[in-house]
Amino acid sequence: MVDTAQHARRAGQLLPLSERPSVRAALIAIAVAFFLSFLLLPLMVVFAEALRYGLAAYWAALSEPEAHAAMRLTLLTALIVVPINTVFGVAAAWAITKFSFTGKNLLITLIDVPFSVSPVIGGMVFVLLFGLQGVFGPWLAQHDIKIIFAVPGVIIATLFVTLPFVARELIPLMQKQGAEHEEAALMLGASGWQTFVRVTLPNIKWGLLYGVLLCNGRAIGEFGAVAVVSGHIIGLTNTMPLHVETLYNDFNFVAAFAVASLLVMMAFATLVLKTVLEARAAWKSPRRQ
């Protein structure tokens, strides 16, 4: 392939699928310009604004107790939500791909609901369920349980929004793999748990990690659903994205962008990990097939 291309170039000819140099340059320029202005520039602005008054101001903004509280809440949320949705995702993908049962297609569709509805609606649903005027509101009030405008609300809303990630990642993967390996393990006398740990898990581990990563990214970054249920109580129910908004509305730009820069860095870390995992999986797959 390369040889043909070089040969053609030497002969001053164009291959059918190679365009004129001018066209090529123009296409690349458009792509790069778009990337710079819509992706890189905004991110640079975040860091530029955060560091406008120097590192000391940046550090001070991040050292505020409210900022710390927001970070703690965001991490706590991710720590609770990601494992729950991982277990749910694996269980759902397992049920959908290894068994046939009535309502299977309905379940596949329902898993996608959090993807298809606006996160704001996701949040509102829980206000309607657990809010003071909501379905369970009076009962919760009687027993002095606070969900809406409290930490449980934040966690529930995040759970809802990030529910599909792991399942969505695993279902196509496990559908492709079929149930034959599991059947083989069972026929060899393995228990259900042994089959899962020794056979299924190694087969899906890269997809699973990828799903967990995406779930984690969203759990940290979620704004809409959480904004509805949290009530923005600074130091109590403000997650990092909500805290950024609060600070920004208070014209505290340095602090807002400082916290935002942390979120950007987390997102970057996620992307880098994801790329590594993808490369790892791609490196494994030709050997696997």
Added chain:
Amino acid sequence: MEIAVKDLSKRFEQLMVLDRVNLQIRDKEFIGLLGPSGSGKTTLLRILAGLDFADSGTVSIDGRDSTRLTLDERGVGFVFQHYALFNHMTVFQNVAFGLEVKPRRIRKPAAQIAKRVRELLTLVQLETFADRFPLQLSGGQRQRVALARTLAIDPKVLLLDEPFGALDAKVRVELRRSLRHIHDSAGLTTVFVTHDQEEALDLADRVAIMNRGIIEQVGTPVEVYETPRSPFVFDFLGHTNAFDCVVRGGKAYLGAYQLALDSAARDGPAVAFVRPHDVVLSRVDRATIETGARLPGTALVRFMSALGERAIAELLYDKRLIEAEMTRQSLQDLGLKVGSKCTISLRHPRIYPRQEAEEQTRVAERAAARPRKRRRLRDHLSTLR
């Protein structure tokens, strides 16, 4: 182990995959389930394994209802069509799997497991491949790993789903023989599924021929080949030539030519099925034109080929393509050329009512479809020469 399948039925939505199937499998028997795709053979095998459940009917192993037996009591090993090897484990780990997942109280110590695995790898001639991963092996080697892995749990019954389906012809025959050897020396009762009639007839003690969820015939390879009970069985077991004929008063006629009738067929239109090696050709000029010794009219030679000692002539007779098979010498002796004419007589015809024959086989369709296939074979043969 004796396996008794009784009135087994299984339905997938509208389709009867198994329709009241009965089958007795004797101890230490090697039995082949043969049929086209969709005939229910794999479903039957999976039910025997306990991987699927029947809607009604029973499977008993040594007289005990198999659905009530635990896997250990059942003693069934299953080899999957695509081997289902654990790709993240080495060959050694794959074979050891069934021994290592046993509950601790009955699990053997690691050294004994290792010893057993080495024995099995020697048995399937893979002792030097213990540390390889499945994806580093050829298809035939993977198949043997799958076999060793299944044998590790000491099954009494070995079930194999299309065991040689994905392998090339030469490896297939080799593995066939070694499987038969393992079956005999380990005293197994073996059931395998295949759609390849040659494989089934070559390997099995008895063959069960399945079609659309029922077992059409069970018998030794010789029995089913020589006395096929239905047009389907005849057609499925080898190349089939079909001749329209009529049954009248207990005799079958093709014009004035009388066909030997070995079973009492009803009067009416019928089809005579004849294998290519039972189609006998004679030259027109040499044939004494005594009525009744040959089929009426002549056949046109369309194509001839010889591969080794075996020669094939393809003829057009009564708008149908007929294949005749003989030794190369006798084809030469006939002195036929493409385009020349000859007369035909038939040995060992099997005569079935026409309606039944057309329902169960695709006699009519195939007459039109075959020339294309033949041309492909011809191209193939010319490249060989």
